[in-house]
Amino acid sequence: MAALLHLRRYAGINHDAVLYLGQGxxxxWPEIFGVDPFFAFGSQEKYSLFPKLLGVLFGLADPPTVFLYGTLAGLLLFAAASWYLLLALLPPGQRYMAWLGSIVLPSLYGGMSGMFGYSEQFLTPRLITEGLVLLSIGSLVRSHWVSAIAALLVAALFHPLQAVAGLLVIWSWLVIRDRRWLYLLLGVVPLLLAGWYGMPPFRGFFTQIDQEWLSSLQEFSRQLFVSMWNPADYNLLAFDLLVALYAARKFPDLFGKWMAAAIVGLAIGLASSLILVDVLHLALPAALQLWRVHWLAHWFAMVALGVLFFRDASSDGWPRMMLLALAVLLAWAGIFWLWIPAFIGYWIWPRLICRIPRRAVFLLGIGFALGCVFFFINYLTTELLRFRLAHYRLDLYAIDRRLLAFPIAGTALLLSAIFLWRSLQFHLRAVATLLILMPVLVIGVIRWDSRPLLNKTFEDAVFRSDIFGFEVPEAAQVYWNADSLTGPWLVLRRASYFSPGQLAGGVFNRATLVESGERINRLRPLIEQSMWCTDRSHSSEERAGCHIDSAAMRQACAGGSGRRPDYLVLEFNQPERAIGTWEIIDPVTSAVATTFRMFSCADIDGG
Known part of the structure; x- marks a missing residue:
């Protein structure tokens, strides 16, 4: 629990949680948000029960409360489901460190590294669905077919994309056990027929994404196209595959078979996405995002690493363990694929040590350990610099969590704690629990809510449509600068005119991207100048006096064809008269951190 709370600290309503906030x-309030460009043409909310659940919960508590406790419940579900599955997959002595591996090792997967991770520290249906998929697999391993199918169906009702990804691995495991499960592929035939005869949403099987739509998706949603992933993404993908392949060969029991199923499921998902989306440009496969199977394959890889670390530490194979740690660090640093020879060396280690003297093995272990220390010192130097820029304030920069998030720091700490715990007698364990574990847990509880200042300020001002000194009309559409959706949606409870986050719905509906493209063209000068004004490569004096010029303001508010925003919210001291301001106060220094100013487009355009 302490590891979970310290490493999965609550980040607030951000990332994709903002989109689900809007769906709730x-x-x-469909009469207010139905005109928002994210919802006006239809989005993914119709494929999930999660928005409906949020709508009900918003009638019982405000959104920040729902998201805070919902995130905690989701994380606990994920951790419990992971443990439930590992109880069935691994023998005693290996489960615990494998479980901790799923918590403390990096959770990032997929394209655009850093965009997706399992067990996210904010509330989305992905978090719930991932826990349910693990529960389903745990039930399946125990031959509890009814509960396995039920858990998978509920998972699909919350987030069908993550559930389908899990189904690819489950089906692969079933086929590995019994080839007759291949006949399940015949179930695709009715779906293809439904698509051929134009039944939604299956008609997307035969609908090709046109060039305009494709260009927009490739610009704003590159993670959909496997061929457009960054080299760093392929690097981590290859690392997961090699770890899974090693575990599948090293553990030829139930655990090894599931590792093999993860490899096969991942291959099917990536190949299908590459052919159907990157090459054929088909609409429904693009929306299905079959590459998401990487989340489950990555979970299995991190669990396997936990098992391998514990095995090597328990067998006095610390030089080999340090080589594995170094391979992990090289992989996550993305240094020219140097982790491959390191991991191959780990793979053939038993044969290597037969050919070299014991002293040489010891010296190699020292060298690997020094390599890990070098990476940590380099990481620590960067983190201390960022901590200094945050004025050494833990509320502005959680350096303690950042150090624990270093790929093997948490693993090393927990391994040491496990072996220390085993060496203690009963009364000393009681003392350690009271003096160390309980205080660490209490600190974890206190520090778990780590929302940044701006996020927390927005969430504390929930549904304040008069925050600028007057009641913003319900029919208004507000452009809030700095890519903010929580500003108009959560604070004002009004439709957003445009934010890049709204483009996430473009893969589900072409019209969303077309409308957003028109609004981007209208706002482009304003957005570009805003980016220049907030670019920290410029001096503080330049940024202090920076503002949007009158031509960009007039273009944003011009009448004529296309919908214009009713209000602009900017953080710059503009020559134009603001009709209202909202000051964000730093709770520590009591100084004004940011001032948001609202401008009426009717005043700027003169009508």
């Missing part, structure tokens, strides 16, 4: 608000 749409359920509650």
């Amino acid at each position: 608000l749409l359920q509650r």
